[in-house]
Amino acid sequence: MADEEQEQPGGLRSFWTGTITFGLVSVPVALYPATRGSAGPGLKMVDPEGTPLARRYVCSETGEELDYEDLVRGYEIEKGKFVVVSDEELEAIEPRKSREIDLQTFVPLEEIEPIYFERAYFLTPAGGSNKAYRLLANVMEKSGRAGIATFVMRAKEYLVAILAENGILRAETLRFQDEVRKPSDVGLPKKTKAKPADVKRFEQLIEKHSGKVNFREFLDEDAERLEKLVAKKQKSHVDIVKSGVQAEEDADGGEVVDLLEVLSRSLGGTTRKPARKAAPRKRSAVRKK
């Protein structure tokens, strides 16, 4: 998509830049993901000798190999029949104010049910003064409110809750109501009155097993076990291949971009912790408390 993203030092682009408006106040912002892909580099496909494989697009009719420029997007209106839609056309039908997140309504944050939340992004001040940004963050955080709006990004409309935490604005995309099922939609039984004795028993259980969240529990155990196996094989020098060519999928991994560092810079400061270099995708959200 031809988005007007900001090129950041370090190569990582913001997903979207635009303006938050509340009343007649405009706050220019850039949007960055607050989450990243899973842990570790993941498995690569290789041929039996260990040469990393590359992926190619092939025409299903002629079998010819295609470059990205040879591709268009199509919507299947009936079996095997496609309507081609271009990026320019998708952009052209964006709402006139598609670069604006217009906060016309603020709601108490706790009123939004958990099942609505889809994905989190950080918003950073983009261009000019950051005063309006700080003002909006200050007021929303103190009042515990979230601003609700819809906006279009990368050919998709998002319902979004803008909220502030520690002076930083976040955009949390929400599911639209028609994307969320109600208990009756899935056929859950009508609520029945629970026996007070049962409730009491569960309440005692909850009290007994309550505590602080231990974010170590949130580490990716599947990834850890894979890393352990790999380390073991590496130590015993089994099945290690050295390849002259890097897989093409590796090309973007050559320079690992630290999202945390990019965000810090974009917020106009530095990280509190020393900036981590290469392979930063390590247990970073685990608080050492």
Added chain:
Amino acid sequence: MTARAIWKGVIKAGSAELPVKLYSAVTERTIHFRLLHEKDKAPVRQKMINPETGEEVAYEAAKKAYPVGRGRLVLLDDEELESLEPKESRDIEISRFVDPADIDHRWYERPYYLGPDGNTPAYFALAEALENKKKEAVAHWVMRKKRYIGSLVAEGGYLTLITLRNAEEVIDADALEPPAGRPLEKREIAMAEQLVDALTDHFEPSRYRDEYRARVMELIETRARGGKVQLKVFRPKTTKEDKLASALEASLAGVGKKKRAASGR
């Protein structure tokens, strides 16, 4: 309407056990496009090739490897990868009950409804107890050969299980400094607070519709008939620092007018 349960499990918390069924709480509505070859409008497929020889390698013939740096890879065979798979289990193990505020929305991935699978009164008793105690539970389970971590949350009297992202995926917000600058002016804070107050309402999800999705469907229909669409450009705008106070004042005046109009005065 009744949806099919996608999985069955047993919640295990301390000595308590509660059999449940799992249902997806969301319905996918995104419009999906396929990549086509521009010249003949045929769908494309992907193939894997050896970049040295240019030859295609079938999926069955390919192996998996883990990169360990400097162009080196450790080969892994299917048996080794299978040995890593978690043991199948029906248990939804509760490790502890926590304050909902401790796990913020950034961790949320995908919500499921839990329905009772037998013991209906106990199901509603657990939901009620969670609501009374204002707690949610951290849950671990294995589903389709994958380990999951989730939050067991009571919502409107029903139990939901929301899968959570792994710690490696969530950026540590504590490490970020908020933007700094000269202190904000009291008058501006007061006006901004008034403005937010004036615009505060209840969360009404029915008010918002995915209009762009509808437009894309219209576009597809237009294009199917051979029609064309217009193109345009965008420029961002900023409120200048010295104009901030006046923009707030004007906004407040505007909100006041709307309110008066709405109340019929």
